[in-house]
Amino acid sequence: MELKVVTPIIELKQLRNCFRCGLEFRGDSQRVCPSCAVPKDIQRPLNPTLSFREKQVVELVCKGKINKEIAFALHLTEGTVKEYLNRIFRKVGATNRTELAVWSITTTRIAEIVQNGPALMAN
Numbered sequence: 001m002e003l004k005v006v007t008p009i010i011e012l013k014q015l016r017n018c019f020r021c022g023l024e025f026r027g028d029s030q031r032v033c034p035s036c037a038v039p040k041d042i043q044r045p046l047n048p049t050l051s052f053r054e055k056q057v058v059e060l061v062c063k064g065k066i067n068k069e070i071a072f073a074l075h076l077t078e079g080t081v082k083e084y085l086n087r088i089f090r091k092v093g094a095t096n097r098t099e100l101a102v103w104s105i106t107t108t109r110i111a112e113i114v115q116n117g118p119a120l121m122a123n
């Protein structure tokens with residue numbers, strides 16, 4: 001009689017501890033459990049850390065200032081303003097200043113609601 005050993009795939013996978021939350025899960029080479037493996041884009045914080053200077057630039061962009069005006073206001077060169085903008089775009093995931101302004105207004109509003117409670121949402 002031939003003995004057939006059928007090992008379920010799941011048994012081949014090692015039991016591991018999630019690198020992040022410590023939860024036990026089965027996986028081949030993953031270091032984090034499925035729930036921690038959620039795409040980073042989704043986990044991208046609403047509030048990336050902007051430096052003081054970057055925040056100033058964002059504020060001026062929201063006021064509709066062009067690079068030349070921002071450079072003048074912050075005593076920077078236009079080239080430096082562009083560098084700041086590109087870095088900020090990457091940080092917040094925006095592709096242009098309109099998106100950046102929308103991002104800024106939205107996150108500011110969310111921060112206000114978090115701080116002051118949902119009562120303000122009606123405004």
Ligand SMILES: [Zn+2]
Pocket residue numbers: 018019020021022023032033034035036
């Ligand atoms: Zn996990």
